[in-house]
Amino acid sequence: MSMQRRTVLGTAFGGALSASLLSASQSAAAQAAPAFTKPTPEKPIMACFNENPLGLSKAAAEAVAKSAAVANRYPFVRAEALRKACAKFIGGSPKEIVLSSGSAEAIRASVEAYAHEKDATLIIPELTYSDGEMAAKRNGMPVVKVTMGPKWSIDIPAMKNAAKKAAEKGFAVVYFVNPNNPTSTIADTKALFDWIRARPANTVFLVDEAYAEFVVDPSFRSTAELVKEGLANVVVLKTFSKIFAMAGLRLGFAYAVPETVKKVHDHIAYDFFVSIPAIEAGLAEIEDKAFLKLSNDENKAARAIMAKVCDELKLEYLPSQTNFCFINLKAPLAPFAEAMKKENIIVGRPFPPAVEWCRISYVRPAEMQYVADVMRRLRKEGKL
Secondary structure, three states: OOOOOOOHHHHHHOOHHHHHHHHHHHOOOOOOOOOOOOOOOOOOEEOOOOOOOOOOOHHHHHHHHHHHHHOOOOOHHHHHHHHHHHHHHHOOOHHHEEEEOHHHHHHHHHHHHHHOOOOEEEEEEOOOOOHHHHHHHHOOOOEEEEOOOHHHOOOHHHHHHHHHHHHHHOEEEEEEEOOOOOOOOOOOHHHHHHHHHOOOOOEEEEEEOOOHHHOOOOOOOOOHHHHHOOOOOEEEEEEOOOOOOOOOOOOEEEEOOHHHHHHHHOOOOOOOOOOHHHHHHHHHHHOOHHHHHHHHHHHHHHHHHHHHHHHHOOOEEOOOOOOEEEEEOOOOHHHHHHHHHHOOEEOOOOOOOOOOEEEEEOOOHHHHHHHHHHHHHHHHOOOO
Protein backbone atom coordinates (compact mmCIF):
# COMPACT_ATOMS: atom_id res chain seq x y z
CA MET A 1 0.00 0.00 0.00
CA SER A 2 1.28 3.45 -0.92
CA MET A 3 3.29 5.40 1.67
CA GLN A 4 1.18 8.38 0.63
CA ARG A 5 -1.87 6.66 1.97
CA ARG A 6 -2.59 4.82 5.18
CA THR A 7 0.81 3.41 6.16
CA VAL A 8 2.04 6.82 7.32
CA LEU A 9 0.08 6.38 10.52
CA GLY A 10 2.05 3.33 11.60
CA THR A 11 5.35 5.12 11.27
CA ALA A 12 3.97 8.25 12.92
CA PHE A 13 2.80 6.90 16.23
CA GLY A 14 2.77 3.14 16.32
CA GLY A 15 -0.21 1.56 18.01
CA ALA A 16 -2.06 4.75 18.90
CA LEU A 17 -4.61 4.14 16.14
CA SER A 18 -5.73 0.83 17.60
CA ALA A 19 -6.41 2.38 20.98
CA SER A 20 -8.22 5.28 19.38
CA LEU A 21 -10.41 3.01 17.27
CA LEU A 22 -11.27 0.85 20.25
CA SER A 23 -12.31 3.94 22.15
CA ALA A 24 -14.42 5.10 19.22
CA SER A 25 -16.12 1.74 18.79
CA GLN A 26 -17.02 1.54 22.46
CA SER A 27 -18.84 4.85 22.24
CA ALA A 28 -20.20 4.45 18.73
CA ALA A 29 -23.77 4.11 19.86
CA ALA A 30 -23.64 7.38 21.76
CA GLN A 31 -24.31 10.27 19.39
CA ALA A 32 -24.23 12.96 22.06
CA ALA A 33 -20.78 14.46 22.58
CA PRO A 34 -18.96 12.76 25.46
CA ALA A 35 -17.25 14.82 28.14
CA PHE A 36 -13.98 16.16 26.78
CA THR A 37 -10.79 14.61 28.08
CA LYS A 38 -7.30 15.70 27.13
CA PRO A 39 -5.69 13.47 24.51
CA THR A 40 -2.94 11.04 25.50
CA PRO A 41 -0.35 9.10 23.46
CA GLU A 42 -2.68 6.09 23.62
CA LYS A 43 -5.76 8.13 22.65
CA PRO A 44 -4.61 11.02 20.48
CA ILE A 45 -6.88 13.45 18.68
CA MET A 46 -7.08 12.02 15.17
CA ALA A 47 -7.10 15.17 13.05
CA CYS A 48 -5.49 13.40 10.11
CA PHE A 49 -7.74 10.99 8.17
CA ASN A 50 -10.96 12.96 7.49
CA GLU A 51 -13.06 10.41 9.37
CA ASN A 52 -16.42 11.16 10.96
CA PRO A 53 -15.47 11.53 14.65
CA LEU A 54 -18.99 10.70 15.85
CA GLY A 55 -18.55 7.01 15.06
CA LEU A 56 -21.42 4.93 13.73
CA SER A 57 -24.93 6.12 14.42
CA LYS A 58 -26.80 4.23 17.12
CA ALA A 59 -28.96 2.57 14.47
CA ALA A 60 -25.94 1.48 12.44
CA ALA A 61 -24.08 0.13 15.48
CA GLU A 62 -27.15 -1.91 16.42
CA ALA A 63 -27.49 -3.15 12.84
CA VAL A 64 -23.87 -4.30 12.81
CA ALA A 65 -24.36 -6.17 16.09
CA LYS A 66 -27.50 -7.87 14.81
CA SER A 67 -25.81 -8.80 11.53
CA ALA A 68 -23.65 -11.35 13.37
CA ALA A 69 -26.67 -13.63 13.57
CA VAL A 70 -26.83 -13.89 9.76
CA ALA A 71 -23.12 -13.61 8.94
CA ASN A 72 -23.15 -17.28 7.92
CA ARG A 73 -25.41 -16.40 4.98
CA TYR A 74 -24.35 -15.03 1.61
CA PRO A 75 -25.31 -11.36 1.18
CA PHE A 76 -27.08 -11.62 -2.19
CA VAL A 77 -30.51 -10.37 -1.11
CA ARG A 78 -29.29 -7.68 1.27
CA ALA A 79 -26.79 -6.44 -1.32
CA GLU A 80 -29.69 -5.81 -3.69
CA ALA A 81 -31.51 -3.92 -0.93
CA LEU A 82 -28.42 -1.77 -0.51
CA ARG A 83 -28.16 -1.23 -4.27
CA LYS A 84 -31.73 0.10 -4.26
CA ALA A 85 -31.00 2.34 -1.28
CA CYS A 86 -27.90 3.78 -2.97
CA ALA A 87 -29.90 4.41 -6.15
CA LYS A 88 -32.58 6.21 -4.16
CA PHE A 89 -29.96 8.27 -2.32
CA ILE A 90 -28.29 9.53 -5.49
CA GLY A 91 -31.46 9.74 -7.55
CA GLY A 92 -30.84 6.92 -10.01
CA SER A 93 -31.95 3.34 -10.56
CA PRO A 94 -30.43 0.10 -9.20
CA LYS A 95 -29.14 -0.89 -12.64
CA GLU A 96 -26.95 2.23 -12.54
CA ILE A 97 -25.18 1.24 -9.29
CA VAL A 98 -22.04 -0.83 -8.78
CA LEU A 99 -21.33 -1.65 -5.12
CA SER A 100 -17.73 -1.71 -3.94
CA SER A 101 -15.49 -2.18 -0.93
CA GLY A 102 -15.07 1.48 -0.05
CA SER A 103 -14.63 3.98 -2.86
CA ALA A 104 -11.06 2.69 -3.40
CA GLU A 105 -12.30 -0.41 -5.23
CA ALA A 106 -14.72 1.64 -7.33
CA ILE A 107 -11.90 4.05 -8.25
CA ARG A 108 -9.64 1.14 -9.23
CA ALA A 109 -12.35 -0.60 -11.25
CA SER A 110 -13.31 2.63 -13.02
CA VAL A 111 -9.71 3.34 -14.01
CA GLU A 112 -9.19 -0.27 -15.12
CA ALA A 113 -12.38 -0.13 -17.19
CA TYR A 114 -10.61 2.32 -19.51
CA ALA A 115 -6.94 1.53 -18.89
CA HIS A 116 -6.73 -0.75 -21.91
CA GLU A 117 -8.24 1.64 -24.40
CA LYS A 118 -5.70 2.46 -27.11
CA ASP A 119 -2.95 4.64 -25.60
CA ALA A 120 -5.09 5.53 -22.57
CA THR A 121 -3.73 8.25 -20.28
CA LEU A 122 -4.94 9.39 -16.86
CA ILE A 123 -5.28 13.16 -16.47
CA ILE A 124 -5.26 14.48 -12.89
CA PRO A 125 -4.56 17.73 -11.05
CA GLU A 126 -1.07 17.64 -9.51
CA LEU A 127 -2.53 18.07 -6.01
CA THR A 128 -5.32 15.57 -5.41
CA TYR A 129 -6.21 12.22 -3.85
CA SER A 130 -3.75 9.51 -4.88
CA ASP A 131 -5.91 6.41 -5.53
CA GLY A 132 -6.63 7.25 -9.18
CA GLU A 133 -2.95 7.65 -9.92
CA MET A 134 -2.06 4.43 -8.06
CA ALA A 135 -4.65 2.46 -10.04
CA ALA A 136 -3.33 3.83 -13.32
CA LYS A 137 0.29 3.02 -12.51
CA ARG A 138 -0.62 -0.51 -11.48
CA ASN A 139 -2.14 -0.95 -14.93
CA GLY A 140 0.84 0.50 -16.78
CA MET A 141 -1.15 3.59 -17.69
CA PRO A 142 0.68 6.91 -18.15
CA VAL A 143 -0.34 9.73 -15.80
CA VAL A 144 -0.30 13.41 -16.71
CA LYS A 145 -0.37 15.77 -13.74
CA VAL A 146 -1.72 19.22 -14.51
CA THR A 147 -0.33 22.24 -12.66
CA MET A 148 -2.77 23.81 -10.21
CA GLY A 149 -4.29 27.25 -10.59
CA PRO A 150 -4.17 30.08 -8.03
CA LYS A 151 -4.68 29.03 -4.40
CA TRP A 152 -4.34 25.37 -5.39
CA SER A 153 -7.50 25.50 -7.52
CA ILE A 154 -8.11 22.93 -10.25
CA ASP A 155 -7.23 24.63 -13.55
CA ILE A 156 -10.01 23.30 -15.77
CA PRO A 157 -8.76 24.97 -19.00
CA ALA A 158 -5.34 23.38 -18.43
CA MET A 159 -7.00 20.02 -17.64
CA LYS A 160 -9.00 20.31 -20.87
CA ASN A 161 -5.86 21.01 -22.86
CA ALA A 162 -4.04 18.01 -21.38
CA ALA A 163 -7.04 15.74 -21.95
CA LYS A 164 -7.42 16.93 -25.54
CA LYS A 165 -3.78 16.08 -26.30
CA ALA A 166 -4.19 12.63 -24.73
CA ALA A 167 -7.44 11.99 -26.61
CA GLU A 168 -5.86 12.95 -29.94
CA LYS A 169 -3.22 10.25 -29.39
CA GLY A 170 -5.57 7.66 -27.89
CA PHE A 171 -7.92 7.92 -24.91
CA ALA A 172 -8.16 10.34 -21.95
CA VAL A 173 -9.39 9.32 -18.50
CA VAL A 174 -9.95 12.47 -16.44
CA TYR A 175 -10.04 11.98 -12.67
CA PHE A 176 -11.57 14.74 -10.57
CA VAL A 177 -12.00 14.75 -6.79
CA ASN A 178 -14.74 17.28 -6.11
CA PRO A 179 -14.56 18.67 -3.45
CA ASN A 180 -10.84 18.12 -3.79
CA ASN A 181 -8.60 16.40 -1.26
CA PRO A 182 -6.38 17.80 0.28
CA THR A 183 -7.35 21.34 -0.74
CA SER A 184 -10.95 21.12 0.62
CA THR A 185 -12.23 23.28 -2.26
CA ILE A 186 -14.65 22.70 -5.13
CA ALA A 187 -14.13 22.96 -8.88
CA ASP A 188 -15.95 25.49 -11.04
CA THR A 189 -19.28 23.72 -11.54
CA LYS A 190 -20.26 25.44 -14.79
CA ALA A 191 -16.86 24.89 -16.40
CA LEU A 192 -16.82 21.23 -15.37
CA PHE A 193 -20.40 20.58 -16.49
CA ASP A 194 -19.88 22.36 -19.81
CA TRP A 195 -16.79 20.28 -20.49
CA ILE A 196 -18.50 16.95 -19.74
CA ARG A 197 -21.66 17.93 -21.65
CA ALA A 198 -19.53 18.73 -24.70
CA ARG A 199 -18.77 14.99 -24.92
CA PRO A 200 -15.14 15.38 -26.04
CA ALA A 201 -14.03 12.48 -28.18
CA ASN A 202 -12.21 9.55 -26.57
CA THR A 203 -12.64 11.01 -23.09
CA VAL A 204 -14.28 9.76 -19.90
CA PHE A 205 -14.65 11.56 -16.57
CA LEU A 206 -14.32 9.85 -13.20
CA VAL A 207 -15.67 12.22 -10.54
CA ASP A 208 -14.96 11.27 -6.93
CA GLU A 209 -17.55 13.00 -4.71
CA ALA A 210 -16.52 11.52 -1.36
CA TYR A 211 -17.05 14.83 0.46
CA ALA A 212 -20.08 16.23 -1.39
CA GLU A 213 -22.39 15.92 1.63
CA PHE A 214 -20.30 18.50 3.51
CA VAL A 215 -20.45 21.25 0.85
CA VAL A 216 -22.00 24.58 1.85
CA ASP A 217 -21.22 26.56 -1.32
CA PRO A 218 -24.53 26.94 -3.22
CA SER A 219 -22.71 26.90 -6.57
CA PHE A 220 -21.79 23.22 -6.13
CA ARG A 221 -23.78 20.60 -8.02
CA SER A 222 -23.17 16.89 -8.17
CA THR A 223 -22.22 15.37 -11.51
CA ALA A 224 -24.94 12.84 -10.72
CA GLU A 225 -27.10 15.33 -12.64
CA LEU A 226 -25.18 14.49 -15.80
CA VAL A 227 -25.76 10.77 -15.33
CA LYS A 228 -29.47 11.52 -15.00
CA GLU A 229 -29.24 13.39 -18.31
CA GLY A 230 -28.03 10.13 -19.86
CA LEU A 231 -24.39 11.08 -20.44
CA ALA A 232 -22.29 7.92 -20.82
CA ASN A 233 -18.93 9.66 -20.39
CA VAL A 234 -19.10 10.20 -16.62
CA VAL A 235 -18.82 7.93 -13.57
CA VAL A 236 -19.70 9.31 -10.12
CA LEU A 237 -17.81 7.69 -7.24
CA LYS A 238 -19.24 7.67 -3.71
CA THR A 239 -18.11 6.36 -0.33
CA PHE A 240 -19.61 5.55 3.05
CA SER A 241 -16.30 6.37 4.75
CA LYS A 242 -16.89 10.08 5.34
CA ILE A 243 -20.20 11.50 6.53
CA PHE A 244 -21.58 7.98 6.99
CA ALA A 245 -18.76 7.18 9.48
CA MET A 246 -17.97 3.77 7.97
CA ALA A 247 -14.27 4.08 7.07
CA GLY A 248 -13.50 0.81 8.85
CA LEU A 249 -16.37 -1.13 7.29
CA ARG A 250 -15.39 -0.42 3.66
CA LEU A 251 -18.39 0.42 1.50
CA GLY A 252 -18.88 2.58 -1.57
CA PHE A 253 -20.44 2.62 -5.02
CA ALA A 254 -20.13 3.90 -8.56
CA TYR A 255 -23.05 5.55 -10.37
CA ALA A 256 -23.29 5.75 -14.15
CA VAL A 257 -25.64 4.95 -17.03
CA PRO A 258 -26.10 1.19 -17.57
CA GLU A 259 -23.65 0.84 -20.49
CA THR A 260 -20.93 2.58 -18.47
CA VAL A 261 -21.79 0.72 -15.27
CA LYS A 262 -21.24 -2.54 -17.13
CA LYS A 263 -17.69 -1.50 -17.99
CA VAL A 264 -16.95 -0.72 -14.34
CA HIS A 265 -18.76 -3.82 -13.11
CA ASP A 266 -16.59 -6.02 -15.33
CA HIS A 267 -13.59 -5.01 -13.22
CA ILE A 268 -15.14 -5.81 -9.83
CA ALA A 269 -15.17 -9.51 -9.02
CA TYR A 270 -18.62 -9.67 -7.44
CA ASP A 271 -20.29 -6.44 -6.41
CA PHE A 272 -22.87 -8.38 -4.41
CA PHE A 273 -20.14 -9.79 -2.14
CA VAL A 274 -19.98 -6.78 0.16
CA SER A 275 -19.84 -7.88 3.79
CA ILE A 276 -23.06 -8.29 5.75
CA PRO A 277 -22.00 -5.88 8.57
CA ALA A 278 -21.13 -3.19 6.01
CA ILE A 279 -24.41 -3.69 4.17
CA GLU A 280 -26.51 -3.46 7.34
CA ALA A 281 -24.62 -0.40 8.60
CA GLY A 282 -24.97 1.24 5.20
CA LEU A 283 -28.71 0.62 5.07
CA ALA A 284 -29.09 2.12 8.54
CA GLU A 285 -26.88 5.16 7.89
CA ILE A 286 -28.27 6.11 4.50
CA GLU A 287 -31.77 6.49 5.96
CA ASP A 288 -30.68 8.21 9.18
CA LYS A 289 -31.34 11.87 8.38
CA ALA A 290 -30.94 12.91 12.02
CA PHE A 291 -27.47 11.40 12.22
CA LEU A 292 -26.40 12.96 8.93
CA LYS A 293 -27.66 16.35 10.14
CA LEU A 294 -25.81 15.96 13.44
CA SER A 295 -22.64 15.01 11.60
CA ASN A 296 -22.92 18.06 9.38
CA ASP A 297 -23.84 20.38 12.26
CA GLU A 298 -20.82 19.30 14.27
CA ASN A 299 -18.63 19.57 11.19
CA LYS A 300 -19.80 23.15 10.63
CA ALA A 301 -19.08 24.00 14.27
CA ALA A 302 -15.57 22.53 14.03
CA ARG A 303 -15.02 24.35 10.73
CA ALA A 304 -15.95 27.66 12.37
CA ILE A 305 -13.54 27.04 15.27
CA MET A 306 -10.66 26.34 12.90
CA ALA A 307 -11.47 29.34 10.71
CA LYS A 308 -11.52 31.58 13.78
CA VAL A 309 -8.10 30.50 15.04
CA CYS A 310 -6.58 30.76 11.57
CA ASP A 311 -7.96 34.28 11.19
CA GLU A 312 -6.66 35.18 14.64
CA LEU A 313 -3.18 33.82 13.89
CA LYS A 314 -3.25 35.25 10.36
CA LEU A 315 -2.79 31.81 8.81
CA GLU A 316 -3.94 31.55 5.21
CA TYR A 317 -6.46 28.76 4.64
CA LEU A 318 -8.62 27.67 1.73
CA PRO A 319 -12.44 27.88 1.90
CA SER A 320 -13.35 24.46 3.28
CA GLN A 321 -16.21 22.55 1.66
CA THR A 322 -15.28 19.29 3.38
CA ASN A 323 -14.59 17.85 6.83
CA PHE A 324 -11.03 19.19 6.86
CA CYS A 325 -9.11 22.38 6.18
CA PHE A 326 -5.91 23.18 4.29
CA ILE A 327 -3.68 25.69 6.05
CA ASN A 328 -0.61 27.53 4.79
CA LEU A 329 2.09 27.31 7.47
CA LYS A 330 4.58 29.26 5.32
CA ALA A 331 7.13 26.85 6.72
CA PRO A 332 7.92 23.13 6.32
CA LEU A 333 5.20 20.85 7.66
CA ALA A 334 7.36 18.43 9.66
CA PRO A 335 8.25 20.69 12.65
CA PHE A 336 4.61 21.71 13.13
CA ALA A 337 3.36 18.14 12.80
CA GLU A 338 5.94 17.00 15.35
CA ALA A 339 4.99 19.80 17.76
CA MET A 340 1.32 18.79 17.46
CA LYS A 341 2.21 15.13 17.92
CA LYS A 342 3.90 16.01 21.23
CA GLU A 343 0.54 17.45 22.25
CA ASN A 344 -1.08 14.15 21.21
CA ILE A 345 -2.71 15.68 18.14
CA ILE A 346 -2.08 13.95 14.80
CA VAL A 347 -2.41 16.15 11.72
CA GLY A 348 -2.30 15.26 8.03
CA ARG A 349 0.66 13.89 6.11
CA PRO A 350 2.65 15.88 3.53
CA PHE A 351 0.99 16.54 0.17
CA PRO A 352 3.65 17.55 -2.37
CA PRO A 353 3.95 19.98 -4.04
CA ALA A 354 2.15 21.88 -1.25
CA VAL A 355 5.03 21.22 1.11
CA GLU A 356 4.27 24.13 3.45
CA TRP A 357 0.58 23.39 3.80
CA CYS A 358 -1.09 21.25 6.47
CA ARG A 359 -4.36 19.34 6.21
CA ILE A 360 -6.23 19.22 9.51
CA SER A 361 -9.32 17.03 9.79
CA TYR A 362 -12.25 18.39 11.75
CA VAL A 363 -12.95 16.55 14.98
CA ARG A 364 -15.73 17.03 17.52
CA PRO A 365 -16.17 20.67 18.53
CA ALA A 366 -14.66 20.32 22.02
CA GLU A 367 -11.66 18.53 20.53
CA MET A 368 -11.41 21.14 17.79
CA GLN A 369 -11.36 23.87 20.40
CA TYR A 370 -8.51 22.08 22.15
CA VAL A 371 -6.61 21.86 18.84
CA ALA A 372 -7.17 25.58 18.29
CA ASP A 373 -5.93 26.41 21.80
CA VAL A 374 -2.80 24.33 21.25
CA MET A 375 -2.17 26.21 18.00
CA ARG A 376 -2.45 29.51 19.90
CA ARG A 377 0.07 28.30 22.46
CA LEU A 378 2.47 27.08 19.79
CA ARG A 379 2.32 30.52 18.20
CA LYS A 380 3.32 32.10 21.52
CA GLU A 381 6.18 29.60 21.77
CA GLY A 382 7.35 30.46 18.25
CA LYS A 383 6.52 27.01 16.88
CA LEU A 384 3.77 28.13 14.49
